[in-house]
Amino acid sequence: MQLEVLRHTADGAVHRVLLSGLPLGSRETAELLDVIRRIDGDDEARVVVLESSGVDFCPGAAEELRPLDWTPDPAAALAGLRVPVVASLRGRVASVGFEIALAADIRYATPDLRCSLDDVAGGRLPCWGGTVRLPRAIGRPTATSVLLLGSELRDDDAIRSGLVVDVVGPDQLDATVTRAAEHLASLAPRALELTKEAIGRGAELPMRSALILEGDLNHLLQTTEDRSEGLRAFIDKRDAAFTGR
Numbered sequence: 001m002q003l004e005v006l007r008h009t010a011d012g013a014v015h016r017v018l019l020s021g022l023p024l025g026s027r028e029t030a031e032l033l034d035v036i037r038r039i040d041g042d043d044e045a046r047v048v049v050l051e052s053s054g055v056d057f058c059p060g061a062a063e064e065l066r067p068l069d070w071t072p073d074p075a076a077a078l079a080g081l082r083v084p085v086v087a088s089l090r091g092r093v094a095s096v097g098f099e100i101a102l103a104a105d106i107r108y109a110t111p112d113l114r115c116s117l118d119d120v121a122g123g124r125l126p127c128w129g130g131t132v133r134l135p136r137a138i139g140r141p142t143a144t145s146v147l148l149l150g151s152e153l154r155d156d157d158a159i160r161s162g163l164v165v166d167v168v169g170p171d172q173l174d175a176t177v178t179r180a181a182e183h184l185a186s187l188a189p190r191a192l193e194l195t196k197e198a199i200g201r202g203a204e205l206p207m208r209s210a211l212i213l214e215g216d217l218n219h220l221l222q223t224t225e226d227r228s229e230g231l232r233a234f235i236d237k238r239d240a241a242f243t244g245r
Contacts, residue, residue, distance in 0.1 A: 007053075008035045013046030013185040015039050021054015024096050025062035029074060032100075036077040046185040046192075048081060049177055050104055051088035058097025075128035079103040079200075082193045084184050088177045089113055089164065099128035102137060105196065107164040108177050111155045115163070118150035136203060138163050194221055 006028055007018040017035055020028065039045050052058065078085055078100065087104035093115045101107060101115070117130045125131070126147070135143040138153075138161035145151045158164045168176050184192065194217045202210035 006031055006035070008038075010042075010045070013044060014049060014181050015042070015045050015047070016049045016051065019050070019052040019054075019058055021052040021056050021058065021091075023060050023062040024058055024100075029072060032074045033072050033077055036074060036081065039083075040077075040081055045083050046189055047083055047181045048078075048085045049088065049181050050078070050085060050100070051174075051177065052090065054091070056091035056097075057087075057089045057093045057101065059092040060095035060097055073128050075099045075103040075133075079129070079133075082196070083189075084192060084196060086177055086181050086184070088173055089115075090170065090173065092116075095119055095126070096128055099126060099130045099133070102130065102133040103128075106180065107158075108173060108180070109155060109158055109164045109167050110170045110173050111167055112170075113153075113155045113158055113164070113167065115146075115153040115158065116150060117147055120148060121150050137161075191221060 006020055007016075009016050009018075017032070017039075019032075022028075024032075039048060075096075084106065085104040087101050087107045089101055089107055089109040091110075091112050091114065093101050093113065095117060098115050098117050117126050117134065119126050119130075131147060134146060137143075138146075142153075142157075142161055146153060153161065153163060155164075155167045159167055166176065198210075198214050198217050202213055205213060
């Protein structure tokens, strides 16, 4: 598929997905899903950076994005990636755009950040996981005000609620996100993948079951070549050369 409204580039292990910054329409949704699926099939991918070329990350849905078009869910596809996803947020992050941002694992933002899920005001219901992921990300009381009252989360709110890990100046955002992505790409891929799985699945389980899951994943990690390489590198006092196996 020829990408006309978003760009996808790969620099080694770091994949960058650049949204247009415009309202999300059916065509961009289909292209975003196509990109995510191709990244998922790339064994060399280690981290995904999700960003925008506009003054806004994504101000919502275009008019032509009708409810029937919302069944393909790029937020679910993004959240389901085995590799970490780092989102670079600026300006308006609204409706489906906010739901896509919520599917990322780590989020950075600029001071002009304005996040909202005001679908109720339009007689709609968030359909890409907003009612589920937002309360888990920032807590039920604050999420309820965002979802029911249409309240906006701005930079200070986003920091206090834990929605973003840092707010930096517009001229620092790209460098900050790139450093985080390069650091993630340098780590043991299997350890990252299993840690992400433990976080995602463990949050949905009772404490005892989540601890059992963590133990099982630890046992699985012990069988990997990367785990052996990490131990050898520690003993040899050198940087590890992880391969993802």
